[in-house]
Amino acid sequence: xxxxxxKSDPVEYSIQDLERDxxxxxxxxxxxxxxxxxxxxxxxxxxxxxxxxxxxAIVGWGYxxxxxxxxxxxxxxxxxxxxxxxxxxxxVTLAEIKASGxxxxxxxxRQSRLSTMAVPVEFVTWLKKQARDFRPA
DNA sequence: GCCAACGTTGGC
DNA sequence: GCCAACGTTGGC
Numbered sequence: 001x002x003x004x005x006x007k008s009d010p011v012e013y014s015i016q017d018l019e020r021d022x023x024x025x026x027x028x029x030x031x032x033x034x035x036x037x038x039x040x041x042x043x044x045x046x047x048x049x050x051x052x053x054x055x056x057a058i059v060g061w062g063y064x065x066x067x068x069x070x071x072x073x074x075x076x077x078x079x080x081x082x083x084x085x086x087x088x089x090x091x092v093t094l095a096e097i098k099a100s101g102x103x104x105x106x107x108x109x110r111q112s113r114l115s116t117m118a119v120p121v122e123f124v125t126w127l128k129k130q131a132r133d134f135r136p137a
Numbered sequence: 138g139c140c141a142a143c144g145t146t147g148g149c
Numbered sequence: 150g151c152c153a154a155c156g157t158t159g160g161c
Binding site: 007009052053054056094095112113115 | 161
Binding site: 030 | 142
């Protein structure tokens, strides 16, 4: 299993919405680099959920369900099906991630506007220490 | 609310 | 094909 991260503006669609829905199609990503991350996803991969805008924090996780597929309306763009995994009791903020000093090269820190990205394994290890309830299956 | 980063558009 | 102008996103 590999790890990715998907941002969402919680006003539009939050981890609570994902928990309620159980599963949702992650559409609307219209950026070449972000699309590259989506196309690299495989069934069962873990996708960390991050709230942007006011919150700027990791709030939970989920899983890629099935294969990545083309957007029905605009097939040149890829979509993944996102299944809820869990919520963190305490969000891990971007400020903490930056303050750790360990992840200056991570796209989350380096490219604030990128909305989906691959996550380095060292970050996953660190995150598990920060959030004991982060337990991807 | 402001600003930096950066993607997109359109004139040339 | 270049580049300025503009729009959008997200951190603060």
